[in-house]
Amino acid sequence: MATDHFIALNDSQAKTSLLVAEKSISDDDAAATSSLNAGGRRKPTLVGRLGYYTIATTLGGTIVIVAALAFICFLHTGNGDNSTWRNIMTTGWTARSITLTSLAIRVVVTAQAAGATSMLAALALSRFEVPLIRSAAMSMMRFENTGPHKLALIYTSKVLRGKNIALGLTALCLTGTTLLLQFASTVLLSDLKLGTITAADQTTLIPYGIRNYYDGNNETDPLENSAHYWSTKPAVYPAFAQYTEPMPKVEDGVYDTGMSIRAFLPIYPESNRDRLKIYQGYGNLVDTRVVCMRPVIEDLKFTPPPGAVMFPSIVSSAGYSYSTNFAYPTVTPNPSYSEPDLYPELTGEGGPIVTGSLTTNLTARRFFGGHDFGSVAFNCSSAIQGVDNTSLATTDEWPVVLCMLDIIGGIVSDMDNLDASNIGVGYLVINTTGSYDDWSNVYDSHIGALDTASIGTDGEWMVHSVIGTDLTISFSVCFSAFSAQNAVIEATSLSNRTEPVLGWEPLTSQYDTSSVRQHLGATDPNEMSTTDDRSILRLVPLANWTLPTTPGMAPTWETLPVDLANQQWFDLFNYTMVMCSQCHPARSMGDIDIVGQGAFADQAQAAVFNDILKESRHPALAIQAQFTTLFGMAYYDHTFQFDASANATTTSFTDVLVPMQWTGFYAVATVLVVHVCLVVGVGVWFSARVKESLLGNAWTVVAQLQNEETRPWLEEGDMVSDRDLLRKMEEQKGPGGGKGMVGVKRTDGKFRLAAKGD
Secondary structure, three states, rough: OOHHHHHHHHHHHHHHHHHHHHHHHHHHHHHHHHHHHHHHOOOOHHHHHHHHHHHHHHHHHHHHHHHHHHHHHHHHHHOOOHHHHHHHHHOOOOOHHHHHHHHHHHHHHHHHHHHHHHHHHHHHHOOEEEEEHHHHHHHHHHHHHHHHHHHHHHHHHHHHOOOOOOHHHHHHHHHHHHHHHHHHHHHHOOOOOEEEEEEEEEEEEEEEEEOOOOOOOOOOOHHHHOHHHHHOOOOOOOOOOOEOEEEEEEEOEEEEEEOOEEEOOOOOOHHHHHHHHEEEEEEEEEOOOOOEEEOEEEEEEEOOOOOOOOOOOOOOOOOEEEOOOOOOEEEEOOOOOOOOOOOOOOOOOOOEEEEEEOOOOOOOOOOEEOOOOOEEEEEOOOOEEEOOOOOEEEEEOOOOOEEOOOOEEEOOOOOOOOOOOHOEEEEEEEEOOOOOHHOOOOOOOOOEEOOOEEEEEEEEEEEEOOOOOOEEEEEEEEEEHHHHHHHEEEOOOOOOOOOOOOOEEEEOOOOEEEEHHHOOOOOOOOOOOOOOOOOOOOEOOOOOOOOOOOOOOOOEOOOHHHHHHHOOOOOOOOOOOEEOOOEEOOOOOOOOOOOOOOOEEOHHHHHHHHHHHHHHHHHHHHHHHHHHHEEEHHHOOOOOHHOOEEEEEEEEEEEEEOOOOOHHHHHHHHHHHHHHHHHHHHHHHHHHHHOOOOOOOEEEEEEEEOOOOHHHHHHHHHHHOHHHHHHHHHHOOOOOOOOOEEEEEEEEEEEEEEOOOO
């Protein structure tokens, strides 16, 4: 009995427990079902409706676009002071950087356009502005699409009919910006042009001079194989660095070029000098200051050249034969020309032989001796005008010569101590007026010396005339002190340059020397030209210009350019250098130290010298330019022998592709701004109006297609092309026909496609 009661009790408890368990399970299922219904039907959040992908492409993509524009703007506004910008430009990454940046822009724009298309499709379904025939495509666009162009095709005709204007125009504009920005790379690259920028500094070991071990016993002296530079046409007018100080105030009758230190840089070939911006290292400094004064001349005599008035020929050291007569003078190449002797002669008759003694009562800065200059005897050749062999007219050359003086006074270089041992050299500049025929007539009517008289002054010139004629000879005494040293210097420039060359005027058969004269600083003194205008560099002044005073031989041959430039007339007093190409000097007397001995300067050199005199009337400028040319020729002619080296730091200009205009940037930036505004505007519109779509969810867009009107078409379209199915939908009239407008709305607790008005 007790057992039965126990069993019954157990059965009752078991049933109760089972009922409780079943109820518990039922309650859990109900809660789960309620939760699912609530989760599936509750109002979606804005993040849920937009989807993480759309939010990321809209916000993150906009950040990428701003960064891309900032980077391209950086490429446009940067300069060589920024190492990052400079590295991009000099390593050839300019175009690549713009191309990659444009690629990032295109990717972002395409992604944003796709997200905006999804939002526009959702807006169209929300507003019931979708034909049933397009409902499947429009619904799928909310999940995935290739861009707004298909949406634009759907609504273009409607916009033209005045329908769905806001939606249609937005789709059209978005299509336009997306399409235009696919050409962003091409448009941005159009801003690139070949430009000049500053490259990175480079420190290298550079040969800068010849070691001083040439003593005539153990090595070949470079002088033995050196060209005679006075009679050689300059192959190049090299860029040099220059430091000048304003011209000092001088007495009347004195012209002073002022302190002018010029430095030749051991940079070659020419293309490397053209691109040089900064040089820090050894260079060869030469003091090129020249002072010219009006002399006081005593015992002046003009002696006609002896012999016949006409002479058969003058063979110049420049290798030209000057066959002369009054009627038909010619200048032709000399086929038998060979390298001249060390002291080539001037032969023939021409200008008078000029003798006398000179002194000066003027002075200048660092002029040794002051007013106690003393008297210097001279015995020089002069020259007279030739005849143009094409027009038979007198040439416009100045028949000017330089005559070396045995001077006992002069200027001292700023690089030397002010004492007598450092006095430079002196030259007598002689210029003759009058035509060839005028002088011939005077010679025919005179025997012996011509009667002369001083007739006046012209700046630093003293003018004398032949009494009874209009013929004059002008004199100016000039001084230089071409000291040189190798020193560590710094030279800078604001732009790259092209070293000048002589031009040629075919109509006049004359050299065009304008660019060379400007380069040498020998144009009109009233014209102020910067170093960059002159295609040279600015020399940073040294704390002390004075030459080192350490005992013993200098480690390098510092005076190389000066020694080689002067070797042709070094210590040859009264040696005359003729600085005109079609003029006639006096006949050589045979001995190397008396009147007439000398040479013709190369025709190109003479043309530059002559043009400087004609324009400025200052022989100091012409002499300074002439010797600068010679120094440059000598220096760079021997760079291959440089065996003394030291580290030098150079900064050069380089030609690279750089953004030179803003047109492409502005165009792309404008379209990008419009594009971003459209995307953001569509996002705001979507957020405010659409509650029925979850972008980027495939099952949602498929599920919402199902309703009574679409179910037959869904069942029929399993293996039918869109074209055939769409044609059938267009043919059907009434409910379920393809031309009816549909949208998404909530029906019976579910979001489904519905006809407009339902």
